[in-house]
Amino acid sequence: xxxATTRPRNPHGHSPPAPSGRALLLWVTLGLFLFRVIGxxxxxxxxxxxxxxxxxxxxxxLPYPVLLPAxxxxxxAMVYFGVIVVRLALTIRTHGDEFYLHGAIPIAFDxxxxxxxxxxxxxxxxxxxxxxxxxxxxxxxx
Numbered sequence: 001x002x003x004a005t006t007r008p009r010n011p012h013g014h015s016p017p018a019p020s021g022r023a024l025l026l027w028v029t030l031g032l033f034l035f036r037v038i039g040x041x042x043x044x045x046x047x048x049x050x051x052x053x054x055x056x057x058x059x060x061x062l063p064y065p066v067l068l069p070a071x072x073x074x075x076x077a078m079v080y081f082g083v084i085v086v087r088l089a090l091t092i093r094t095h096g097d098e099f100y101l102h103g104a105i106p107i108a109f110d111x112x113x114x115x116x117x118x119x120x121x122x123x124x125x126x127x128x129x130x131x132x133x134x135x136x137x138x139x140x141x142x
Contacts (some may be wrong), residue, residue, distance in 0.1 A: 027133065030075075039057070091104060
């Protein structure tokens with residue numbers, strides 16, 4: 001490899017990870033979702049002529065006073081996960097093989113907390129009632 005094609009190395013001799021197209025896609029879709037939520041709030045509060053009316057932006061599956069806070073919480077969770085990933089990547093890049101000695105434990109517990117919150121917020125498993133013949137996914141047996 002020539003000097004122009006080699007990637008820079010950190011003080012521990014490790015190359016930083018190559019940018020991922022998947023990561024870019026995730027950040028772009030996060031940004032689009034953020035703009036959607038901001039647009040919904042703007043339509044709900046200000047009803048500008050240049051944005052579609054609320055009926056065009058809202059499916060009606062959830063009452064809007066429930067939907068908007070749920071979307072905001074989802075955005076916060078997505079940003080929180082992103083920050084944790086960036087924090088871990090920077091710790092690994094800075095400290096190389098010894099990253100676990102330099103803040104990896106708090107990062108791991110941030111992940112544990114985030115996973116706990118996701119499990120807590122996830123749908124509760126449906127309890128079967130006597131006489132209920134539906135399968136675990138809610139469909140009728142064949």
